[in-house]
Amino acid sequence: METEKKIDPICGMSGHIKAHGHWFCSECCIRKYEKTHRIPKEKHYHVSETSCEVCISKPSKWYKDKFWIIIAVFSLTMVVSYTFPSLNPIFHAIADYLSIIWWAIILGFSCWWNNRLLRSEKLHNEIFICA
Numbered sequence: 288m289e290t291e292k293k294i295d296p297i298c299g300m301s302g303h304i305k306a307h308g309h310w311f312c313s314e315c316c317i318r319k320y321e322k323t324h325r326i327p328k329e330k331h332y333h334v335s336e337t338s339c340e341v342c343i344s345k346p347s348k349w350y351k352d353k354f355w356i357i358i359a360v361f362s363l364t365m366v367v368s369y370t371f372p373s374l375n376p377i378f379h380a381i382a383d384y385l386s387i388i389w390w391a392i393i394l395g396f397s398c399w400w401n402n403r404l405l406r407s408e409k410l411h412n413e414i415f416i417c418a
Contacts, residue, residue: 296320354399 293310295302297319302310304317307326311317321328350356368378385392 294300295316296309296313297316298312300312302312302316304314307320307324311320311322318328320326323353365378365381368374368381371399375399
């Protein structure tokens with residue numbers, strides 16, 4: 288007789304709630320599975336346990352965000368090209384370019400910041416619903 292593996296397909300933890308032909312560790316993982324596979328919600332699974340570690344999203348490290356990597360590389364390029372006299376033409380070219388596109392940089396930054404705020408608000412709402 289073969290024993291059924293009770294592994295949550297979302298987070299990989301051991302599951303104890305049977306739904307959609309799989310075992311889940313929490314209702315939050317069931318909701319994520321339903322959302323991913325576009326399955327309508329069957330019912331509420333009342334479980335005393337809150338949610339697993341995967342459901343609670345942690346903020347990403349600053350150095351994993353592309354924005355800060357670009358800022359760091361750009362700043363380093365500006366400092367190095369200003370410091371070494373042979374690279375001064377690069378510094379002046381970048382400064383001239385920035386004087387032309389400063390408005391696009393500000394617009395892009397504001398859009399990035401708005402998306403970041405909306406994403407964090409969405410994550411907060413998901414954590415609140417799942418918890």
